[in-house]
Amino acid sequence: MGLTKYITEMAKAAKEAYFALTTVSAAQKNQALSFIAEGLAKQREAILAANEVDMNLARLQGLDAALLDRLQLTGRGIDAMIDGVHQVIALADPVGEMDEFRRLPSGMMLGKMRVPLGVIGMIYESRPNVTLDAAILCLKSGNSCILRGGSEAINSNRAIASVVTSSLIRAGLPEAAVNLITETDRTGVDILVNLPDYVDVIIPRGGKGLVQRVNEKACVPVIKHLDGICHVYIDSFAATDMAINIAVNAKTSRYGTCNTMETLLVHANRAAELLPLLQQKYDEKKVELRGCERTQQILGDKIIPATETDWSTEYLAPILSIKVVNDVNEAISHINHYGSHHTDTIVTDNLPHAQLFLRAIDSASVMVNASTRFADGYEYGLGAEIGISTDKIHVRGPVGLQGLTSQKWIVLGHGEVRL
Amino acid sequence: MGLTKYITEMAKAAKEAYFALTTVSAAQKNQALSFIAEGLAKQREAILAANEVDMNLARLQGLDAALLDRLQLTGRGIDAMIDGVHQVIALADPVGEMDEFRRLPSGMMLGKMRVPLGVIGMIYESRPNVTLDAAILCLKSGNSCILRGGSEAINSNRAIASVVTSSLIRAGLPEAAVNLITETDRTGVDILVNLPDYVDVIIPRGGKGLVQRVNEKACVPVIKHLDGICHVYIDSFAATDMAINIAVNAKTSRYGTCNTMETLLVHANRAAELLPLLQQKYDEKKVELRGCERTQQILGDKIIPATETDWSTEYLAPILSIKVVNDVNEAISHINHYGSHHTDTIVTDNLPHAQLFLRAIDSASVMVNASTRFADGYEYGLGAEIGISTDKIHVRGPVGLQGLTSQKWIVLGHGEVRL
Numbered sequence: 130m131g132l133t134k135y136i137t138e139m140a141k142a143a144k145e146a147y148f149a150l151t152t153v154s155a156a157q158k159n160q161a162l163s164f165i166a167e168g169l170a171k172q173r174e175a176i177l178a179a180n181e182v183d184m185n186l187a188r189l190q191g192l193d194a195a196l197l198d199r200l201q202l203t204g205r206g207i208d209a210m211i212d213g214v215h216q217v218i219a220l221a222d223p224v225g226e227m228d229e230f231r232r233l234p235s236g237m238m239l240g241k242m243r244v245p246l247g248v249i250g251m252i253y254e255s256r257p258n259v260t261l262d263a264a265i266l267c268l269k270s271g272n273s274c275i276l277r278g279g280s281e282a283i284n285s286n287r288a289i290a291s292v293v294t295s296s297l298i299r300a301g302l303p304e305a306a307v308n309l310i311t312e313t314d315r316t317g318v319d320i321l322v323n324l325p326d327y328v329d330v331i332i333p334r335g336g337k338g339l340v341q342r343v344n345e346k347a348c349v350p351v352i353k354h355l356d357g358i359c360h361v362y363i364d365s366f367a368a369t370d371m372a373i374n375i376a377v378n379a380k381t382s383r384y385g386t387c388n389t390m391e392t393l394l395v396h397a398n399r400a401a402e403l404l405p406l407l408q409q410k411y412d413e414k415k416v417e418l419r420g421c422e423r424t425q426q427i428l429g430d431k432i433i434p435a436t437e438t439d440w441s442t443e444y445l446a447p448i449l450s451i452k453v454v455n456d457v458n459e460a461i462s463h464i465n466h467y468g469s470h471h472t473d474t475i476v477t478d479n480l481p482h483a484q485l486f487l488r489a490i491d492s493a494s495v496m497v498n499a500s501t502r503f504a505d506g507y508e509y510g511l512g513a514e515i516g517i518s519t520d521k522i523h524v525r526g527p528v529g530l531q532g533l534t535s536q537k538w539i540v541l542g543h544g545e546v547r548l
Numbered sequence: 549m550g551l552t553k554y555i556t557e558m559a560k561a562a563k564e565a566y567f568a569l570t571t572v573s574a575a576q577k578n579q580a581l582s583f584i585a586e587g588l589a590k591q592r593e594a595i596l597a598a599n600e601v602d603m604n605l606a607r608l609q610g611l612d613a614a615l616l617d618r619l620q621l622t623g624r625g626i627d628a629m630i631d632g633v634h635q636v637i638a639l640a641d642p643v644g645e646m647d648e649f650r651r652l653p654s655g656m657m658l659g660k661m662r663v664p665l666g667v668i669g670m671i672y673e674s675r676p677n678v679t680l681d682a683a684i685l686c687l688k689s690g691n692s693c694i695l696r697g698g699s700e701a702i703n704s705n706r707a708i709a710s711v712v713t714s715s716l717i718r719a720g721l722p723e724a725a726v727n728l729i730t731e732t733d734r735t736g737v738d739i740l741v742n743l744p745d746y747v748d749v750i751i752p753r754g755g756k757g758l759v760q761r762v763n764e765k766a767c768v769p770v771i772k773h774l775d776g777i778c779h780v781y782i783d784s785f786a787a788t789d790m791a792i793n794i795a796v797n798a799k800t801s802r803y804g805t806c807n808t809m810e811t812l813l814v815h816a817n818r819a820a821e822l823l824p825l826l827q828q829k830y831d832e833k834k835v836e837l838r839g840c841e842r843t844q845q846i847l848g849d850k851i852i853p854a855t856e857t858d859w860s861t862e863y864l865a866p867i868l869s870i871k872v873v874n875d876v877n878e879a880i881s882h883i884n885h886y887g888s889h890h891t892d893t894i895v896t897d898n899l900p901h902a903q904l905f906l907r908a909i910d911s912a913s914v915m916v917n918a919s920t921r922f923a924d925g926y927e928y929g930l931g932a933e934i935g936i937s938t939d940k941i942h943v944r945g946p947v948g949l950q951g952l953t954s955q956k957w958i959v960l961g962h963g964e965v966r967l
Contacts, residue, residue, distance in 0.1 A: 148881075148884055148908070148910070151907055151908045151910070152904065152907055152908055225907060231929070233922075233927065233928070233929060235922065235927070237918050237922065239928055239929070242906065242907070242914075244910070246940050246941060247910065247940060329940050329941075330940070330941055344767065345767060348763065348764060350769065350939065350940075350941045350942075352941070368963070370963075371963035374963060374965050375963065375965055377965075378965035378966060379965075382965070382966055382967075462567075465567055474959075476963075485571065487661065487958055488570055488571055488644060488661070489567070489570045489571055491567070491570070491663070491666065492956065493956055493957060494956065494957040494958075494959060495661075495956055495957070495958055495959070496958075496959035496960075496961060497959065497960050497961060498960070498961040498962055498963050498964070499656050499959050499960075499961025499962075499963070499964045499965075500961075500964065500965045500966050502965070502966035503654065503656065503959060503961075503964065503966055504957070504959075508652065508654070508966070509652070509658055509957065510650070510652060510658070520769065521665050521666060521748050521749070521769075521954050522665060522748075522749055522769045522771070522941070522942040522943075522954060523769075523941040523942035523954075524941075525954060525955065525956055525957065526956070526957045527957075535940050535941060535942075535944060536944065537911065537912055537913065537914055537944055537945070538912060538913040538914070538923070538928065538944065538945045538946075539906055539913075539914055539915075540893075540913060540914070540915035540916065540918050540922060540923075541915075541916050541917070541918075542915060542916060542917040542918025542919075542922075543917055543918075544787070544789075544790035544793060544794065544895075544917050544918070545917075545918045545919065545922065546793050546794055546796075546797035546798075546801070546918075546919045546921070547797060547801055547919050547921035547922055547927070548801075
């Protein structure tokens, strides 16, 4: 069977499964989820063994340490997956929720019902736990999914997907509600993103290259996350300790996450006082600083000059660019121009400045006096997240169950016709 | 100046104008809108004269009657436009609205703020009133817009846009908040839909060909409306009069609208009773009937056999396809399979059937005992609508002010950092 036919048939079956899911109760979905949690516990050794096969192949192929790290599953990792399933079971089922009802002049009642998106195509890279996260979030939100993970994780993904499939069957739900593409030929992605009759939305999760390629090829809507170029702006009215704590935490608590600060903006009135204090903290953590001219004047020659490129670079590394700005407006302009619309924070005690920043910053998460590192689905109480969207339509920021649903209009009439 | 540079510069200016609009008050936007209403009244003759130029050119070019009808502006049309502006003034400003606040375990407050989408590219065909509708809805919702209307309406569109521009200036708002592309070279559309740095969303409004072409070419999100293949399903438990009224109204009150019924589904138990009554009504209106085999058995040979193609055709004409189905489940399957996810209605007195239909039909509007013809923004109380979305993400059905906005996350902290 050719790849096109294989994926198209899978997508057709997924669509049928989605239609079957529309009328399934929350209890039935939760039962399938609890079977998945049980299955993961029972199949722990088999999953770890499959992962070991992937790890050995990856080592043989000389894949780099960062990739091996993402690929590896441990016993603790399986525990975390099981915990994740229980968290999703505990979340309210958003499907079928009705609200915003009102009576129209014609006498009809108009409202909205929350509904699944349909068939979701997930395209991701080496982390095998994404296979589980995507499966359980899609199932709970009433969506079918087609999962296309990285080829290097194929044995781990098969082992996880097989637990999911047997749990669906045991719960009496359609097996095709969760599908794993096991043909890892790269062209499979191009086929999957061009089936508008069967696939409703594509969620790529991985490096910028993957996301851009998917976005260019797709003819169906894409919920995507590109860069995380997050900013902390220390206002003239910032409390000193708070400013230092947040600027240090936002950069140094983890370097590889998308909600890590990449550029620090400091009000000119506070730069001479704060930058030397911050330099000391960053030096302790071996963070390389790249500064604008004014930053260099304060911190001296050992600061690398920041170039135009620095302002729009997601380092994902112990590197920080620093710019001194004249006021909150300059900070806002800089962020809206160079940022990636992910997460930005102002540190200030001044209410109008906080309000202006909240209103004017064009990002998925805008914060006052808090570290950018808080921007994720767990911290926001969404339970597991399937990604963090930097898009502006449909859903912004962490995408949990609600982000995987939409609303349709409901009209309850009494025989009304239109004049 | 080349077309690419012309449109790119316009889009850059629109983005700057959008940033300026983020902090503008509702009062200021309403003032600009009231200046637009005044300006339309004052420039009534100039607009009509410009439209007459377009009409004459269109007649010379031998454009068809339907197009001429869409192109024509009348005094009453201008009145309707002015009314439309006043309706939009009366709508609440959604921008800056904050809700869903809750305290997180960390102590921070998390909420959401409603925000504009940014820069909206509208691509439409010959109706000049779309120029005004798009301008006022985008302005009220805090979006900048770039309008690309049909070349045949260019003089009318220029006249309307000039009223908008002078009103923006008079209200102290950025002129580039509303932009009309006056170079009507077709490649302009391809340029506009591929400026992800400046244009946030594209809304095509027009024939299926236009919408499909835009969707294929665009690399930014598209809010689109393809077909309106709407269904009425008459259930076994339908009240006779109600069933007849709705089936007649949904088909015959207007033929060219997207919320007109194109296929009628009738439960087998009621077909022998209802189809002859309906045939009589449709005959009076000269509606051509195309039926499935069972329909033909009841209505006789003069019914044209419906082919597979009929079930997925938007006639936009006095033609109706009819199918007899065995139960509500067959009706649901037929609609989800052949429909266009626009608007579908069930006529029934049976509550479980109504509930099942509401839940399982995968359409933007799902109705019980009401004519599909009610599915539009005015009827739904959204005020003017910028289109009707058959997409599943972001916004479904009539797109009013709220559909032109999104929400960002707001975090109000007290210096919290992440452990």
